[in-house]
Amino acid sequence: MTSMRSNKQKIRNQIAAGNMGRLADEALKAAAANHGFWGDDWSEIFDALRDLPLEERRRLAHALIERFHSLDTQPETRQKVLTLLGIIARDLPDDFFLPTERLAELEALGARHSFWHATRLDLLAEAELATGRQLAPSVVAVFRRTALAAYRAEHLVELVKKLTTPVLNVGEAWADHAMEQVTGSDDDPWHALLVHALTATASKPSAKWDKQAQALIGTIGADRVGRTVLSWLALVGRPRTIPLERQTYEPDINNGYDPYNANALRGLAWLLSILPPHPDTARALGALVETSLKKVAGMGPRNPKVANAGVIALSRVDSEAALAELARLATRVTYKNTAKLLDVALEARATALGLSREEIEELAVPAYGLTEVGRARHQLGDVTALIEIHGTKSVFGWRNAAGKEVKSVPASVKRDHADELKELKAAAKDIDKMLSAQAERLDRQFLARRTWAYDAWRERYIDHPLVGTLARRLLWTVDGRPVGFADGELRTLTDDPVTTGSEVELWHPVGREPAEVVAWRDWLERHEITQPFKQAHREVYLLTDAERATGTYSNRFAAHVLRQHQFNSLAAIRGWRNKLRLCVDDSAPPAVRELPQWGLRAEYWIEGDGEEYGEDTTESGSYLRLRTDQVRFYPIAAPENSAHCYGGEYSMWLRDGQDPVEPLPLTEIPPLALSEVLRDVDLFVGVASVGNDPTWQDGGPGGRFQEYWSGYSFGELNQSAETRRALLDRLIPRLAIADRCTLEGRFLHVKGERHTYKIHLGSGNILMTPNDQYLCIVPKSAPTSPQTGYLPYEGDRTLAVILSKAMMLAKDTEITDPTILSQL
Amino acid sequence: MGMVTFVDETTSGDRAAGWGLEIAEERLALRELIRRRVFQEVAEFNARTPEVFQGLVQPKDTERVLNGYALRTPRRIDPEAQTDLALKAFAGNGFLVLVGDRQLTDLDEEIELALGTEVTFLKLVALVGG
Numbered sequence: 001m002t003s004m005r006s007n008k009q010k011i012r013n014q015i016a017a018g019n020m021g022r023l024a025d026e027a028l029k030a031a032a033a034n035h036g037f038w039g040d041d042w043s044e045i046f047d048a049l050r051d052l053p054l055e056e057r058r059r060l061a062h063a064l065i066e067r068f069h070s071l072d073t074q075p076e077t078r079q080k081v082l083t084l085l086g087i088i089a090r091d092l093p094d095d096f097f098l099p100t101e102r103l104a105e106l107e108a109l110g111a112r113h114s115f116w117h118a119t120r121l122d123l124l125a126e127a128e129l130a131t132g133r134q135l136a137p138s139v140v141a142v143f144r145r146t147a148l149a150a151y152r153a154e155h156l157v158e159l160v161k162k163l164t165t166p167v168l169n170v171g172e173a174w175a176d177h178a179m180e181q182v183t184g185s186d187d188d189p190w191h192a193l194l195v196h197a198l199t200a201t202a203s204k205p206s207a208k209w210d211k212q213a214q215a216l217i218g219t220i221g222a223d224r225v226g227r228t229v230l231s232w233l234a235l236v237g238r239p240r241t242i243p244l245e246r247q248t249y250e251p252d253i254n255n256g257y258d259p260y261n262a263n264a265l266r267g268l269a270w271l272l273s274i275l276p277p278h279p280d281t282a283r284a285l286g287a288l289v290e291t292s293l294k295k296v297a298g299m300g301p302r303n304p305k306v307a308n309a310g311v312i313a314l315s316r317v318d319s320e321a322a323l324a325e326l327a328r329l330a331t332r333v334t335y336k337n338t339a340k341l342l343d344v345a346l347e348a349r350a351t352a353l354g355l356s357r358e359e360i361e362e363l364a365v366p367a368y369g370l371t372e373v374g375r376a377r378h379q380l381g382d383v384t385a386l387i388e389i390h391g392t393k394s395v396f397g398w399r400n401a402a403g404k405e406v407k408s409v410p411a412s413v414k415r416d417h418a419d420e421l422k423e424l425k426a427a428a429k430d431i432d433k434m435l436s437a438q439a440e441r442l443d444r445q446f447l448a449r450r451t452w453a454y455d456a457w458r459e460r461y462i463d464h465p466l467v468g469t470l471a472r473r474l475l476w477t478v479d480g481r482p483v484g485f486a487d488g489e490l491r492t493l494t495d496d497p498v499t500t501g502s503e504v505e506l507w508h509p510v511g512r513e514p515a516e517v518v519a520w521r522d523w524l525e526r527h528e529i530t531q532p533f534k535q536a537h538r539e540v541y542l543l544t545d546a547e548r549a550t551g552t553y554s555n556r557f558a559a560h561v562l563r564q565h566q567f568n569s570l571a572a573i574r575g576w577r578n579k580l581r582l583c584v585d586d587s588a589p590p591a592v593r594e595l596p597q598w599g600l601r602a603e604y605w606i607e608g609d610g611e612e613y614g615e616d617t618t619e620s621g622s623y624l625r626l627r628t629d630q631v632r633f634y635p636i637a638a639p640e641n642s643a644h645c646y647g648g649e650y651s652m653w654l655r656d657g658q659d660p661v662e663p664l665p666l667t668e669i670p671p672l673a674l675s676e677v678l679r680d681v682d683l684f685v686g687v688a689s690v691g692n693d694p695t696w697q698d699g700g701p702g703g704r705f706q707e708y709w710s711g712y713s714f715g716e717l718n719q720s721a722e723t724r725r726a727l728l729d730r731l732i733p734r735l736a737i738a739d740r741c742t743l744e745g746r747f748l749h750v751k752g753e754r755h756t757y758k759i760h761l762g763s764g765n766i767l768m769t770p771n772d773q774y775l776c777i778v779p780k781s782a783p784t785s786p787q788t789g790y791l792p793y794e795g796d797r798t799l800a801v802i803l804s805k806a807m808m809l810a811k812d813t814e815i816t817d818p819t820i821l822s823q824l
Numbered sequence: 825m826g827m828v829t830f831v832d833e834t835t836s837g838d839r840a841a842g843w844g845l846e847i848a849e850e851r852l853a854l855r856e857l858i859r860r861r862v863f864q865e866v867a868e869f870n871a872r873t874p875e876v877f878q879g880l881v882q883p884k885d886t887e888r889v890l891n892g893y894a895l896r897t898p899r900r901i902d903p904e905a906q907t908d909l910a911l912k913a914f915a916g917n918g919f920l921v922l923v924g925d926r927q928l929t930d931l932d933e934e935i936e937l938a939l940g941t942e943v944t945f946l947k948l949v950a951l952v953g954g
Contacts, residue, residue: 777952804951
């Protein structure tokens with residue numbers, strides 16, 4: 001700052017001396033030192049320069065122009081000359097300001113998303129406007145975007161107020177399209193509508209906003225406004241029509257929304273909610289929410305504000321379609337803020353109807369015109385359209401007047417019933433989306449501990465035209481008796497029909513005899529039922545003796561290396577709360593899943609991995625990888641744990657004299673909750689582990705994950721597992737246990753006396769037949785018995801583990817280790 | 825009398841070149857075969873006393889290091905004690921032995937040692953429940 005002070009003094013000296021040539025030099029020198037930051041220090045100088053008499057300003061302008069041409073300097077210096085010229089511009093003739101160069105400078109700016117407000121490029125714009133000319137639309141856009149993001153930049157805000165045309169920023173498909181329909185004159189009601197939409201900067205529309213909107217709708221006609229706005233919204237999220245140049249460290253701006261237009265989008269969403277309800281409205285708003293939450297590199301969700309406006313709008317529409325859309329979004333949206341809004345909206349509806357939140361979600365599932373479970377019949381003239389649900393997809397079928405099946409849409413329908421056909425097709429799309437949302441909702445019911453009264457359950461599940469297609473493929477218990485749906489009836493394992501009952505629950509394999517689990521799998525196969533998600537074949541995770549020994553935590557999924565971003569989205573989908581860890585001095589809670597119905601909170605302890613910026617982090621500084629540690633359970637109200645993002649102990653964050661709360665003993669966790677939580681964690685590891693990435697053969701950065709990588713594999717066998725397989729193929733016939741072993745697919749099957757075991761050739765993990773229970777056996781860390789030496793060419797440890805496991809399990813009656821025995 | 829080749833086969837897929845051991849008898853119990861191997865290993869070690877012992881089983885009072893076991897203090901290794909350890913390790917599934925194309929499970933089983941018989945040692949891992 002000392003140099004700034006002395007620079008200032010030098011400038012003042014030259015002003016006093018009236019030496020305009022030296023003044024130009026000193027000003028440029030000072031400008032070169034400011035690295036583009038024309039901060040508050042400069043306001044004094046700006047004022048001094050502006051106050052120079054006309055003649056001196058003229059001489060200064062000449063001097064600057066001379067330097068501009070003679071210096072032949074870098075673009076930044078040229079820009080600084082233009083800025084200084086902008087300051088002294090007042091009542092000097094236009095040709096002093098290098099108008100062509102200034103225009104070029106401004107035009108170049110139009111290719112950017114925004115710029116740093118302190119570079120004072122507004123001075124160029126002001127100078128340009130002072131000539132009576134307009135700025136190009138793309139230039140207007142960049143100034144508007146910058147003004148929205150800039151902090152304490154009144155000069156920009158003032159400038160942007162003068163930039164009233166075009167009404168929206170150019171460059172986005174929907175906005176370009178909307179502006180084509182608007183004349184731009186102030187008496188055009190469409191123009192007024194867009195201007196009004198742009199004022200949607202609050203989180204909710206005010207009564208005043210609504211009233212004005214109503215008036216504008218009145219002048220055009222509700223129907224026309226609805227149709228037109230829907231056609232605009234349909235274009236939201238399309239690739240930009242004017243691609244922007246991405247600067248260093250800038251996020252993927254071309255996939256984000258223009259922040260100026262985003263305000264208009266919010267207004268348009270609000271606008272739709274005060275129009276008469278229509279299925280298309282709910283659909284469009286739902287799509288807007290999802291499109292706005294799509295993630296963009298370096299930015300996160302595209303525009304949560306617009307997404308939230310969509311939710312607010314939906315919650316204001318009193319229609320079945322809107323409620324259904326809210327319920328559907330509630331199962332899909334993972335962005336916390338928006339999810340909360342959805343929750344509030346559904347809760348409000350539930351309260352209004354005197355129902356529970358769960359019930360409102362059940363009742364919100366529309367039938368979409370289906371008249372019986374999974375089927376609908378529509379008469380279009382003399383043609384019959386059939387919609388049938390197969391799996392999680394709807395399928396169209398057509399019958400002509402003679403009742404004969406025809407493959408494609410009959411011409412008469414296309415000609416005479418175009419609108420109905422369009423609506424049917426849209427409904428079919430809604431069905432597909434709703435089916436997958438409902439399958440996800442049902443999958444979450446295991447942990448929701450739901451019970452239903454039999455009659456309500458029949459109506460909302462088994463006999464519901466849409467949900468029934470899923471519910472009829474699941475297993476339930478009626479008054480404790482397991483049943484499935486086959487041949488038009490609920491039936492027990494022995495196919496005896498069950499027609500009445502009082503209390504219904506969703507069946508879960510935990511706590512069931514393996515024989516029963518297997519029997520149900522056979523039953524499903526016999527009745528050719530494909531379940532919408534794993535239920536009879538669901539993996540079961542029981543407490544192991546090692547976990548009984550560690551008491552309050554499980555190490556089963558510790559010491560893995562996970563891809564953070566993949567983990568983060570998976571966790572969100574499975575109802576976990578997690579914070580992306582940045583490589584900065586900050587702390588974060590572990591990944592948490594709250595189980596309010598059980599009064600529990602499950603925690604998966606994680607920490608960021610590595611410290612090399614750019615190598616271990618993304619451009620924006622979030623860790624690429626996480627290391628994993630224990631899984632723990634706490635009472636749901638226990639104070640939050642947190643740890644430093646780059647590792648170290650987790651500790652409890654105690655406020656207002658709170659007492660610390662100990663983790664709960666794993667033995668006290670209900671088996672179903674434990675199993676489902678560990679299943680989630682296994683999924684995270686199974687999917688997000690870097691061990692799955694074949695490009696990591698070199699061990700990743702610095703090779704430091706080599707051992708982890710090679711020791712790990714899930715899913716399809718990678719090359720090293722294939723090698724293992726070839727080796728086993730050769731080795732097994734020579735072993736004493738050869739007659740008990742078979743290699744099948746990805747597994748080595750070992751027949752023991754108690755069970756048959758499947759050892760995964762990639763990871764060495766064991767599943768027990770018949771019910772695919774996970775058998776946890778791990779290498780002993782500090783063996784007490786004499787150890788075999790490391791042979792000089794130590795090879796693949798996983799193969800040694802697989803062989804050792806096979807040897808042990810082939811004689812499972814001889815196992816004495818109680819921690820293993822208890823799992824068999 | 826014959827030359828028996830010992831191969832420490834592990835799991836990288838490669839096999840070591842193997843090393844030969846002259847054995848005068850034609851038939852030998854597995855227990856004795858293991859003893860001969862261990863004696864030979866220990867004898868070679870004691871002749872040179874390097875810092876790291878590379879052998880079938882870990883000697884007492886050593887630390888595991890890359891490719892072997894480091895002795896805390898330089899010393900000679902007792903072949904008898906080392907044989908005992910090896911036999912215990914065998915009983916506890918520490919390694920398994922293939923003679924020709926057959927795995928031997930009984931220490932007292934007698935092996936026919938034809939010329940060029942290959943004896944393979946395969947290392948296993950101690951396991952516990954997790």
